[in-house]
Amino acid sequence: MPGGIPICQYDSKLGMFRVLHSKGKSVVSGGYGVSISEKEEHFMRQQHSSEYDQKGTQLPEKEEEMKNGSTHADNKDNPNGITPAAASSEFLFMEEALFLHERGLIEVYMEGNHGKLDSSQLFELLKEKSDVSLPVYLAYKYLRVQTFVVVRHTPKRLELVNRLAQAEKSSSTQSSSTTNMQEEETSQRSWKKRRKTSAIHKATRDLRDDTRNAPTPVMVEGSFNDTNGAAIAFDVYKPNSEFRKTNPGPPDFCVAITSFSQPSPPVTQLHKLIESCQGIGLRIATVADSGAVIMFGVTDYGVPILEKNNKIDKR
Numbered sequence: 089m090p091g092g093i094p095i096c097q098y099d100s101k102l103g104m105f106r107v108l109h110s111k112g113k114s115v116v117s118g119g120y121g122v123s124i125s126e127k128e129e130h131f132m133r134q135q136h137s138s139e140y141d142q143k144g145t146q147l148p149e150k151e152e153e154m155k156n157g158s159t160h161a162d163n164k165d166n167p168n169g170i171t172p173a174a175a176s177s178e179f180l181f182m183e184e185a186l187f188l189h190e191r192g193l194i195e196v197y198m199e200g201n202h203g204k205l206d207s208s209q210l211f212e213l214l215k216e217k218s219d220v221s222l223p224v225y226l227a228y229k230y231l232r233v234q235t236f237v238v239v240r241h242t243p244k245r246l247e248l249v250n251r252l253a254q255a256e257k258s259s260s261t262q263s264s265s266t267t268n269m270q271e272e273e274t275s276q277r278s279w280k281k282r283r284k285t286s287a288i289h290k291a292t293r294d295l296r297d298d299t300r301n302a303p304t305p306v307m308v309e310g311s312f313n314d315t316n317g318a319a320i321a322f323d324v325y326k327p328n329s330e331f332r333k334t335n336p337g338p339p340d341f342c343v344a345i346t347s348f349s350q351p352s353p354p355v356t357q358l359h360k361l362i363e364s365c366q367g368i369g370l371r372i373a374t375v376a377d378s379g380a381v382i383m384f385g386v387t388d389y390g391v392p393i394l395e396k397n398n399k400i401d402k403r
Contacts, residue, residue: 094194096185098205101133103218105185105196107178115194119237119325119333120184122300125176181240182218183228183305186210190229219304223375224321227345228305230373230381237325240302241342245323246366248298249338252291256335292334299333307345308353308361320364321345324371341369348376362388
């Protein structure tokens with residue numbers, strides 16, 4: 089194992105990359121990946137795995153894995169003999185793993201003893217096993233190279249981050265007067281207790297679940313009839329060293345993706361995209377066949393009436 093380079097393994101059942109080993113700073117810092125508990129992973133496998141029969145009985149080769157309440161790969165399927173943490177595992181989406189691998193920040197292995205993958209093999213995996221198209225990945229890469237934090241968009245994300253912010257604000261306000269009357273040690277204990285209130289905990293959990301279940305980002309061309317925001321591919325945050333996945337706040341702008349070789353979306357569809365952003369700015373990423381990406385902003389502001397024209401009319 090190379091010193092300090094995180095190791096990931098592709099999970100074909102989930103279509104994601106499990107982080108098996110990460111030394112030092114977490115590979116999922118900076119908005120990468122999602123955390124999935126064993127219980128959540130078990131439920132996801134029940135939904136997606138083709139290795140269950142109609143009665144829901146696991147096949148023999150998975151029996152010991154399910155018996156232990158864990159779906160982690162065992163050592164014979166793990167090229168480095170590393171057992172992931174028992175409580176939860178970190179996973180990367182396809183576009184995240186490919187970007188990090190291209191930058192030399194992770195190593196990726198297939199399931200079983202198939203060895204380490206290079207970037208060309210990962211691109212083949214993107215093409216054959218993933219619903220993420222190449223233009224979508226190129227738009228993601230374009231933003232990440234400029235150090236933006238990029239996460240998959242969901243229609244409920246803005247509502248959830250606002251609810252979390254409100255829960256933290258309410259908790260802080262309710263206890264501020266008490267904190268001022270107590271000693272520093274008591275104040276610290278009170279602050280820790282406030283952080284664990286049920287409202288904050290539920291809001292944080294709902295945001296994590298929403299991020300985990302985010303739809304695969306798609307291009308606008310395939311979503312002209314979309315009415316629920318699914319054509320918005322990504323939520324984007326400006327570079328921020330203090331960014332937290334558990335409480336990211338509202339995104340700075342949303343991104344929809346189109347192809348340069350295809351006709352531009354009609355005005356009606358642009359209005360739908362703007363409305364689905366719920367007041368957050370919209371950027372359109374246009375991807376050329378050469379791989380070049382051009383970003384431009386879209387607004388629904390009307391053309392202002394010129395004061396000069398009004399004065400002329402009065403004459």
